[in-house]
Amino acid sequence: MYIGVDLGGTNIGVGLVDEKGKIVYKGEIPTGVGRPFEEIIGDMAKLIQDVIEESDYKQEDLKAIGIGSTGLPDNKKGTIVLASNLGWENAPIRDELHKYFDLPIHLDNDGNTAGLAEAVAGACQGAENSITLTLGTGIGAGIIINGKPYSGAHSVGAELGHLIIHVDGIQCTCGNKGCWERYASATALISEGKKAAKNHSDSLIYQLVDRNLDRITAKTVIDAAKKGDVTALKLFDNYIYYLAMGIITIINSFDPAIIAIGGGVAGAGDFLFDALKKKVKEHIFYKEAPYAEITQAVLGNDAGIIGAAMLGKL
Amino acid sequence: MYIGVDLGGTNIGVGLVDEKGKIVYKGEIPTGVGRPFEEIIGDMAKLIQDVIEESDYKQEDLKAIGIGSTGLPDNKKGTIVLASNLGWENAPIRDELHKYFDLPIHLDNDGNTAGLAEAVAGACQGAENSITLTLGTGIGAGIIINGKPYSGAHSVGAELGHLIIHVDGIQCTCGNKGCWERYASATALISEGKKAAKNHSDSLIYQLVDRNLDRITAKTVIDAAKKGDVTALKLFDNYIYYLAMGIITIINSFDPAIIAIGGGVAGAGDFLFDALKKKVKEHIFYKEAPYAEITQAVLGNDAGIIGAAMLGKL
Numbered sequence: 001m002y003i004g005v006d007l008g009g010t011n012i013g014v015g016l017v018d019e020k021g022k023i024v025y026k027g028e029i030p031t032g033v034g035r036p037f038e039e040i041i042g043d044m045a046k047l048i049q050d051v052i053e054e055s056d057y058k059q060e061d062l063k064a065i066g067i068g069s070t071g072l073p074d075n076k077k078g079t080i081v082l083a084s085n086l087g088w089e090n091a092p093i094r095d096e097l098h099k100y101f102d103l104p105i106h107l108d109n110d111g112n113t114a115g116l117a118e119a120v121a122g123a124c125q126g127a128e129n130s131i132t133l134t135l136g137t138g139i140g141a142g143i144i145i146n147g148k149p150y151s152g153a154h155s156v157g158a159e160l161g162h163l164i165i166h167v168d169g170i171q172c173t174c175g176n177k178g179c180w181e182r183y184a185s186a187t188a189l190i191s192e193g194k195k196a197a198k199n200h201s202d203s204l205i206y207q208l209v210d211r212n213l214d215r216i217t218a219k220t221v222i223d224a225a226k227k228g229d230v231t232a233l234k235l236f237d238n239y240i241y242y243l244a245m246g247i248i249t250i251i252n253s254f255d256p257a258i259i260a261i262g263g264g265v266a267g268a269g270d271f272l273f274d275a276l277k278k279k280v281k282e283h284i285f286y287k288e289a290p291y292a293e294i295t296q297a298v299l300g301n302d303a304g305i306i307g308a309a310m311l312g313k314l
Numbered sequence: 315m316y317i318g319v320d321l322g323g324t325n326i327g328v329g330l331v332d333e334k335g336k337i338v339y340k341g342e343i344p345t346g347v348g349r350p351f352e353e354i355i356g357d358m359a360k361l362i363q364d365v366i367e368e369s370d371y372k373q374e375d376l377k378a379i380g381i382g383s384t385g386l387p388d389n390k391k392g393t394i395v396l397a398s399n400l401g402w403e404n405a406p407i408r409d410e411l412h413k414y415f416d417l418p419i420h421l422d423n424d425g426n427t428a429g430l431a432e433a434v435a436g437a438c439q440g441a442e443n444s445i446t447l448t449l450g451t452g453i454g455a456g457i458i459i460n461g462k463p464y465s466g467a468h469s470v471g472a473e474l475g476h477l478i479i480h481v482d483g484i485q486c487t488c489g490n491k492g493c494w495e496r497y498a499s500a501t502a503l504i505s506e507g508k509k510a511a512k513n514h515s516d517s518l519i520y521q522l523v524d525r526n527l528d529r530i531t532a533k534t535v536i537d538a539a540k541k542g543d544v545t546a547l548k549l550f551d552n553y554i555y556y557l558a559m560g561i562i563t564i565i566n567s568f569d570p571a572i573i574a575i576g577g578g579v580a581g582a583g584d585f586l587f588d589a590l591k592k593k594v595k596e597h598i599f600y601k602e603a604p605y606a607e608i609t610q611a612v613l614g615n616d617a618g619i620i621g622a623a624m625l626g627k628l
Contacts, residue, residue, distance in 0.1 A: 081603065152568055153443045154571075156599070163563050164562060166480060166481050166492075167483075167555075248490065249563075255470050283490050285476055289468060
């Protein structure tokens with residue numbers, strides 16, 4: 001059995017996970033950002049102990065603890081190098097957690113753990129090379145090569161949200177212009193939805209939120225598009241175009257067997273995937289050659305815990 | 315000892331290469347595109363035999379033959395799936411060459427063989443993960459992951475010249491708009507040089523070619539920029555900017571230890587690399603974290619033969 005920890009800026013999720021990537025028992029607490037590092041790790045350790053106890057297992061049954069973290073974890077050093085939404089720099093998370101558990105502790109970023117989860121127990125099973133994208137505030141990515149998460153030479157790769165797809169385009173938080181996530185994240189769709197609703201008061205987007213712009217989500221825009229609203233359909237088509245352009249870039253560079261897409265936007269199901277696949281097919285380089293299957297990620301929020309746990313199996 | 319074959323649309327190069335990637339003896343013939351496939355492979359086989367004989371080795375000394383090919387080779391099937399500049403489709407190159415040699419025959423694309431050569435015996439020695447780019451008619455790329463060429467799940471990856479860096483940008487031959495090589499290949503610099511010379515007859519670019527636009531090469535523009543010509547400097551700055559944006563995208567996705575750059579443009583040496591490194595540093599995502607070393611490829615035209623030969627060592 002393995003423990004998987006999903007460490008985010010809002011919550012800490014912990015699960016006891018079996019060899020096949022199935023969660024046997026899980027729990028969650030608020031991260032409580034702002035408190036001392038030792039206190040947060042102390043709570044994490046308590047939650048791990050609780051999960052073990054309540055699932056009727058013992059520490060002796062465990063092979064390893066894996067942590068999928070927001071920010072920039074460094075598995076070699078055992079630290080979180082940088083995590084802006086935790087307020088941590090060079091946080092010695094492995095040493096701190098070793099005070100509670102005499103077990104191997106593995107680290108990776110939450111993009112890679114989500115990718116590993118889908119590869120072991122989700123939409124990318126059976127593929128040696130796959131990429132899982134999460135369309136949310138930004139675009140998270142987990143790259144699996146030869147069955148293992150790929151983090152590059154300095155553990156700073158897999159930032160596919162920052163593929164530059166439009167030089168001199170929209171300013172990104174990373175300092176550059178035209179990063180993919182400025183066009184194809186949920187945030188991007190929401191932002192375009194708000195602008196459009198403001199300019200087109202007849203749009204269904206505006207009506208679906210009772211004329212309260214702050215309530216517009218990615219789902220609002222997609223729901224309006226599904227119902228044939230002209231304004232929403234235009235936004236949706238643009239969104240699909242930008243999403244496809246990044247995916248073409250991924251196919252032309254990584255050529256994975258499967259690209260799984262999760263996050264709230266992916267919840268639109270066939271409506272989104274049919275349009276996306278059509279657009280990718282139109283723009284693919286080698287029209288005659290096979291290329292990545294594009295499919296919906298299936299593990300949802302559990303992916304973080306499962307993938308973190310599976311770090312112990314690599 | 316290994317035989318490396320560099321199969322291009324213009325020439326076929328063959329070399330006898332030792333374990334360390336050193337060429338012991340080499341030869342070259344014109345490809346003679348348009349002739350029957352069997353005739354071209356027959357000439358290739360004869361050249362291989364000549365190279366072995368003239369180097370005082372015997373067929374018994376050979377462990378394998380490796381072929382680095384233009385187009386889309388498929389090592390599993392042993393065929394060249396598609397090579398537009400050879401006019402071949404599903405060409406059974408392994409079976410045909412096996413008529414002459416009872417040796418393992420390995421195939422990969424010429425981008426990957428150039429990358430493997432630099433990794434084994436050139437600028438990327440010692441790095442597990444490296445990428446070699448060749449700035450020429452397009453942008454060729456060889457991706458090395460864990461010491462081996464990476465071609466993805468369908469052998470159609472490594473097309474880094476077709477990273478989309480400018481959606482809705484310049485039309486590319488691949489059908490999409492805004493591919494990296496439309497902005498950062500030698501062809502792109504030549505094209506901009508011609509336009510600029512036409513519009514600025516006082517530019518040194520125009521003078522260096524005695525007002526004959528057809529004679530403008532990438533070196534013309536770079537030489538004029540080196541001498542401080544205002545028009546050329548502007549083109550050069552733009553070129554470096556686009557080159558940097560693609561490299562940032564590569565760092566944000568593959569995070570290699572080393573990026574080696576070859577091809578005629580790279581011959582500009584420090585003038586180009588100093589400007590490029592400065593631009594990349596300005597735009598890098600994680601300012602504090604280490605990232606890829608950017609350096610000049612060192613093996614030149616021999617890279618194709620050396621890398622092809624080293625396929626036999628993998």
